[in-house]
Amino acid sequence: MNWYVKRTGQALFTLWAVASLAFFLTRQMPGDQVATYVDQVIQNNPEQDPEIVRSNIVEQLMIDPNAPFHEAYIAYFGELLSGNLGWSIEAQKNLNTLMAETVPWTLFVMALATFGLFGISLALGAIMAYKEGSLFDLSNTLLGMVTTSIPYYVAGILLIIYIGYPEGVFTQYFPVRYKLPDGVDPGFTLAFISGAIRHATLPALSYVITAYGLLALSMRGNSIQVLGEDYVRVAQLRGLPDRRIALRYVGRNAVLPLYTSLLLSIGFMLGASVILEQIFVYQGVGYWMDRAVQYTDIPLMMAIFLMITVSVVIATYIADLTYGYLDPRIKSGDEGEAY
């Protein structure tokens, strides 16, 4: 069978399975947001008929919390297939719109964090390996172990206290709340781009700081191992420039085992965004996830679950396709699969 067809089928199956499981689990949550909402409306407009209010809202939600499981399931997945995520009472918005507004922001923070994290950790890890046993190596190892033991949300709060709170130099550059400065509209303007980056810096940084140690130490270990390989010694004797040996021989081979962890970290970061975006009042996917759980907003929860699943599935898909290019010993595409 064509590999791409098979792999796409697998991805779709994963998507369906996770969505079904999430649907089943969210239905078990206590609390009825619809009933609460109807009560609120009736309180404000006592003359309205509760039944009509209720059926109106249920129609927008696509699922009736009181309907039997199989009916609700069919109704919800039917709507999903036609591209409708439903309506969120909590956000008072259509979920397609809400997702389009929030997902890019969260992905932006994640991308910033991932590139920063891998850039810094891989480079410093390799330098530590080259200078094994030096003061730099020892102090950086210690630093790595300490920062790894700090949870990311604690790092986030510390960043707010020490960088964001004092009315000092940093505060104006790295604000501690919201996605954008006041009065800046999205568009290809310098104000927008720099504003977006500055607002995303601290959330991304709290992730980078706490994940740095583990990754840098893995890179250090891998590099030390590769440095001991015969092919590095042969390359040195062949008179290759040190730079080429560092990048093409040591770096390339040491990075291979970390490639998978790069893509797996996306799932972890999406989970982390629930708390991190709360701390930094950053209205991305995680911020709304927290509110959805608090107010039992099942359609909102479902939409976010789907977004997370889609991101992870796409990331693994990319990993599968590209791993063979990175490591020729692993076959990609038609020849085999790498996970």
Add this chain to the structure above:
Amino acid sequence: MSTHNTTNESGEMYSASETIIELRNTEVVFDMSRGVSRVLDNVDLDIRRGEILGVVGESGSGKSMLASAMLDAVVDPGILSGQITYYPDDGDPVNVLGLSDEELRRLRWEDISMVFQGAMSSFNPTMSVKGHFVETLEAHEYDREEGMERAHELLSDLYLDPERVLESYPHELSGGMRQRALIALSVVLEPDLLVMDEPTAALDLLMQRSILSLLEGLKEKYDLTMVFITHDLPLVAELANRMAVMYAFELVEKGSTDEILQNAAHPYTRALLNSTPNLDAPLSEMTSIEGSAPDPVNVPEGCSYHPRCPLADEQCVAEAPDFHDVSSSHQVECFHWEDAAEAIPFNIEQPSSPEEGEAR
């Protein structure tokens, strides 16, 4: 150094054009917590232009150190000292240990090249074989097209399909193919001297044989001098013109292959020959050498072989023997070299020529 006429190991005069590399008092030491580890001890050796020198010895006798020393490539905390002089085809002799980093970088691979013990791990697994050739040519500023043509020719001389091998990644080649590709890579810059450290160690017997014959062809065609280091005495006996035997980090005997095989004068060499497995010899006549090889931190005083030697006496315990001439082309480091043949008879008749039997 300044003169082209130097004294060779046996005291005879050789003109420099006959010697390609000359090692004097070459030593490698490692500082370890339990003492100084001397893994190459006072080695004097002349390698003559155009010869194949076989260096044999058991595991851990310093063979690989000798190979690394010739390229000044002893691995890090090891300290190499002594005098190593390389005589290029044309031009002045080169003091290898006195070169700057850049000069040393050029000497390696362009003049003196090396094939390593582990062909399996000598290639970068994430790079094609072609990439290895190209980067080597580029690092030494050789003409890329001309160099790749030479690579093609070398690979076909080694009975490989150049196109296929160059496009492959190392893991796609068999052990024998990889070893041959590595030999081609070592010779691509047209060195004069090729040092091979156990180049056939991981290969099956058939592949060992075929690589030997390919090496002979390569030597003739490209006018190479070869140093072939191995623990496999019969194998090298077939290839080498001259042999040097190592024991306990020093050379104990050197001479032409015929002389060593038929008239080995060092008790160790004789015992080594006797312990060589041979299909023609009955199992009961197979002998091993009593005792074990010494620790590099704690080599016995006097002759380092004396604890295992049946001929050892007070003199052997007290002082280290110098080289004695058995013939003009055969030297041995033993006080009792005249008695060795009698004391340690060969357990089978040695063949009259290495081509005929011993090695088969």
